[in-house]
Amino acid sequence: MEAQTYRVRVGLATCGIAAGASKTYDKLLPLLAEHGIVPERTGCMGMCFSEPLVEVISPAGETFLYGNVTEDKAEIIVEQHIVGGKPVEDLLVLSNVKETENSHFMAKQERILLSHMGVIDPESIESYLAYDGYKALAKAMQMSSEDVIKEVQKSGLRGRGGAGFPTGMKWNFAYQAKGDKKYVVCNADEGDPGAFMDRSVLEGNPHAVIEGMTIAAYAIGADEGYIYVRAEYPLAIKRLRKAIKEANEHGYLGNKILGTDFCFQLKIKEGAGAFVCGEETALLASIEGERGIPRPRPPFPATSGLWGKPTLLNNVETYANVPAIFRLGAEQYSKVGTERSKGTKVFALTGKIKKTGLAEVPMGITMREIIYDVGGGVQDDKEFKAVQIGGPSGGCLPAELLDLPVDYDSLTAAGAMMGSGGLVVMDETTCMVDVAKFFLTFTQSESCGKCTPCREGTKRMLEILERITEGNGQPGDIETLEELGEAIRDSALCGLGQTAPNPVLSTLRYFRHEYEEHINEGKCRAGVCTNLITYYIIPEKCTGCTLCARNCPVNAISGERKQPHVIDPSVCIKCGVCMEKCNFDAIILK
C-alpha cells in the first residue's frame, strides 16, 4: 500500500491544543513529509476524553481515530500504520470499519451541525467549500426574503441559546420592522460553567456561522453585522477573523455578494468577560460601548436593537444550523426531533461522566441515552445523582427523570431549561446544597447590579446557602429560600435574574431531603460540607500501621504502633488524606 495515499488529520481546537495536539502536529509534520503527506488541521472531533486526537484515513476511506496521541505515540502511528499499514489497536478510539469501546459515543448521535467538524480545516475556506460550503447561501439568494424566512419557519428551528424562541418568527419580526438600517448580531458570549459548544463550533467550523448570518442578513435586509465573542476565546476569534477575511475575498461576504447588489459587512466585537453580556440587550449595550447591563423589553431588539435599529440576534449554534436547513431542505431537516423541538442539539458533556466531550443528539432523546449511551455512564461506575442542564439558569434533574425526553418544553416543565447545552453530571459524592451554592456564587458575582431582586436577592440566597453548608442552617431557611427565589423569579428585570434562583429551586424540588439533613441533622451525605463531617477510625479495622498519622498534615492522629489510632476532631482539618491513605478501609466519614 502506498503511504502517500493516506490522509492524516489532527484535532486542533483549544481542547486538543491544551492536551498537547500542537506538539503532536509539529512532530507529525516532518515524519509524514518523508512519506509525502501533509497532516491536515481540523477542529474539535468531540471526544475530549482522549485528546490529542489524530485521525488516519486510508486510501479506501477507512477511518482510524487515535486518542491520547502524544509525540512518541505519533511516531508509532506513522511507523506502524502509515508505513506498516497496520492500524495501532492500542490507541484506536473510533473507526468506521471496526467496533471499539467508544463506538457507543457516536451511535446515538445525529451529527448535522457537527458533520464537518473534525473533518474540515477551519482556517481554509477551500476546505469549507469542498464540503458544500456557501451552497446554502447561493440557494437562499435565489429565493425571495419572504421565502427564506418561510423556509426557516418551516424547519421548526428554535433558538439554541437557551430560551428556544422560534427562529423563523424572530427573523420575520426583524424583516417586518421598519428601518433604513438593520443589523444581524451573533451571540457568541458563551459563559455557562461547563459549556463549550459555541467555542467548538467557532473554532471548528467558523464559516458555517458566517454563512448562517449572511443568509439571515439577506432575509431581513441587513447590511451590517457583529459577532459578539468573548475575549477569552482567542483561537475562535483568530479563526473567525481569518474566515471573515477569506469570505470577503471570495465574494461570500462584504460588497456585492455572489455578484449581486446584496452587501453585508461583518465585524467582530470582543466581549470583556461579563456573563450578563450573553443577555441580548446587555450584549447590544456592550457593542455600543455602554456598560453591559440589560435594558427593559419591550422594545425587543427585532424592532429597536443596536443603536435603536431593528436587530436580529441569534446565537452561534442557531446560525450554524441555518446552512444545514437550506442544504437539506426544511422538510428533511424537520424530520429530526420532536413535534415542537426540531433538529438536533449540541451538548457539552462534563462533570462525573466517563466520556467528556461534545455530542450532537436529536431532540427528544432521553437524558439516560445521552449520559449512559453517548457518555458511557458515570465515572468510576459511581451512583448517578443528578444532571445539571442549562447552566446557572437551568436546574438539576434527579435519577427519576433520566427518561425525560430532552426538548425545550419537557425540560422547562421539569424546572430546568435547555440552556445553551452545558450538561454537568453529578454522582453520589456531589452535595446538592453545595452545587446550588456554587451557582448562586456565580450569579451573584455576575449579576450586573441593576435590578434590586437579582442584586440583593441572590446575595441573600447565597448567604443562606453558605450558612446551611457551614452547618448553621436554621429552621425556616428552606421556606425563605423558596419565597425569595419565587420573588426574584417574578420580579427581576432580565432573563439572568429571573432564572438565577433555578439551581436552588430545582434542587429544593428534587433534593429537599439533602437540605433538611444539613439543617436538622447536621449531616452532608456526600461528605462535601466539611463542617458537617467527621473522620473516624474504626478501632476494629485499624492495624496501627501509622500511615495515616504520618500523612496527616496537622498531626491530628495519634496512637501507638500496632495499636488502633484516634483522630482528634478539634485538630482535624478534614482534608481526607488519611482516608485516602488507609489500606484497610478503617477510616470512615461520620
Added chain:
Amino acid sequence: MSKVNITINGQALQVDAGMTILEAAQAAGIDIPTFCHDPELTRAGACRICVVEVAGARNLPASCTTPVAEGMVIETESERVQKARRSILELIWADHPHDCLTCEKTGSCKLQDYSYRYNVKESPYKGEARDIPLDDTNPFFFRDLNKCILCGKCIRKCHEINGAGAIDFMYRGFGTKVTTAFDDPIEESSCVFCGMCVDICPVGALIPKQGLQQGRSWEVDKVLTTCPYCGCGCTFYLHVRNDKIVGVTPNFDGPMKGHLCAKGRFGWDFVDSPDRLQTPLIKKDGEFVEASWEEALDLIAAKLKEVRAQYGADAIAGLSSARITNEENYLFQKLLRSLGTNNVDHCARL
C-alpha cells in the same frame, strides 16, 4: 392618537396607545410606587418596586417600562404584587442603615413611605451590609453610599439632562455602586455640582450640607421664588424656618423643569452671612464708611455730573450685572444713554 382599552384594578379605561402602564395608572389617579422612574429620563426598569400583575403574563412586569396593550387586564395591588414589593423592600432594608430617627431625609424618603405603606418593619435577611465611608469631600452635599438603593436616577440625570456624565455604576453584583471614574473624589470628577442628583435621590444617599439639623421637611415653609442669580428665570422653593433659609428644592413644574445650577441650588448661605453688606459704603480718608442710600446716590449723581462736565459724556461707562432682571438691565442702559453715553455693558456671566 389611537386609543386602547385596558382594565386597571377592575376599572375599564381608554388610554393612549404607547403609554406605559404606570402612565395610564397615574392618569387614572392610581398610585404605583416608584424609585427609579422619572418622567424626563430614559426608562430603566431597575428598582422593580412598580411591578404589577398582568393577566396572562408569566412574571410581574415593571409598570414603568411596559407599554399598555389592547385588552390588558392589570392589577396594581394584588396579593402577588404586594408580596413582591414587600420582598423588594425587605431586600433593600437588609442593607440600609436603620437611622431614620436622625436621617435628614426623614419625611421625604420614598423608602420610608413605601415601608410604611407595605408594613415592612424589618428585614428577615441578616447578612453582609455595605460599609462605605461617607464622602464628605465637596462643600455642597454628602454622599452616603450605604443608603444608596442603586435606582440610578442620579446617573441618568447627570448624563441625560446635565451632560456632565460625572457618575456611573461601577463593579457588579452586591459590590455595585454609583461613583465617579476611577472612584475618584467627586470634586476631581467632571461634576459641576448642579445638585440635580441630590434633588431626585429618593432616599438619604445624597444630602445637602445646608440646613443640617435645622428642620424636618414638614417643619419648613416652602416659599416659591425666582432665582436672582441670572436672567434664566429658574424658580424654586426656598425652605424657610425661623426666618432663615435652610434649604432649596426645585420647582419641577416651573419653566426650567426643576433643573438648577450650583449657584441656584446651593448658593444661599450669603443671605444670612455676617460679611454681607447691609448699607452702601463710601470711602472717606481711605476707609470705607457706612452711608445711607440718599447719601450714596447723591454722591454718584454729583460725580457723574462732574465727570461729564469736565471730560464729556463718553468718559462715563456703566457695567451692570447678570444678577439683576432684564427689566432692571433695560433701565440701566436707559440711564446711561440719558447721560449721553452708549458705553454700557453687562457681565452676562457669573
